[in-house]
Amino acid sequence: AQSVTQLDSQVPVFEEAPVELRCNYSSSVSVYLFWYVQYPNQGLQLLLKYLSGSTLVKGINGFEAEFNKSQTSFHLRKPSVHISDTAEYFCARGSSNTGKLIFGQGTTLQVKP
């Protein structure tokens, strides 16, 4: 079965430091990957997605992710975080014919001043 694993449940980091949130997926022929952010008491907002093409994907709010087929990873990075980036981040993979999403368990990013 298709799955997504987020290796860290919590990532504390100081403001203006770089951050990487890790995501691994189970291998299959076609892979469609997403990162979503969830602020407290809010719905999920799409940060970025990989469908095909360039393996380096740039998203909103200065985030980017790299699709690595050999390591079956799709890690999310930001070179300098802000307090406002404190939120829950979810990695997900999609079904090609319906758009149904399978989510990882989430990583809480805690940005400290």
Next chain:
Amino acid sequence: GAGVSQSPRYKVAKRGQDVALRCDPISGHVSLFWYQQALGQGPEFLTYFQNEAQLDKSGLPSDRFFAERPEGSVSTLKIQRTQQEDSAVYLCASSWKSMVNTEAFFGQGTRLTVV
């Protein structure tokens, strides 16, 4: 409306009570999804509609869960005889096309607490 709207935002139900959760998708969106998000977990797929047709209900945890979208717009998720394990946030999402490259927009969710 401007986004996906879910109501109520919060619902407290006594064990055994039936509940109905409503989702108003973005106007014109063909696809509608329901997800269940338990505390500290990622969302888990429940069911999917394309217009009024329920094409996938593989994620519904039991026959107490029922979803409908009779006119291809508003959807209702009904849970009969609620149990404590049903406590979760129920998220609705919609997209204008049934393809993975089409962004799904999420509502704020309904937090259900069964006491």
